[in-house]
Amino acid sequence: MGHSAVTATNKVESFSVIDDPDGHIHLILTDFNVPQLDVFELIKKARATNEFFPVIIMTTYVDSELTKKTEGESFIALIEKPFVLEQLIQKIDRFDLSHDVI
Secondary structure: OOOOOOOOOOHHHHHHHHHOOOOOOOOEEEEOOEOOEOHHHHHHHHOOOOOOOOEEEEEOOOOHHHHHHHOOOOOEEEEEOOOOHHHHHHHHHOOOOOOOOO
16 A cells, blocks of 8 residues: 554654654544543644544444544544454545645
8 A cells, every 4th residue: 555654552652643743644543442542632633733634533333422523524534343454445545645744
């Protein structure tokens, strides 16, 4: 696919990755349940520099509340675990990642 990954395991690391001016982050793939992190706080942080920052949220269960919070957001995709690589690729392909978004 031609992409590389940068990992973060908590809020501090996640924000550090987003704030890195040399990071060239094009998309956030995050679990809904990250220790000490509200995923919507992460999205808000990323979108402080680009309101169209693409985000894929992985979750074990897509409930109506999560769906409601993300509906109408063309730059947020939900993916239910477990999933296969092809499903993730389809979600990634929804976004134009041919240029830097930060």
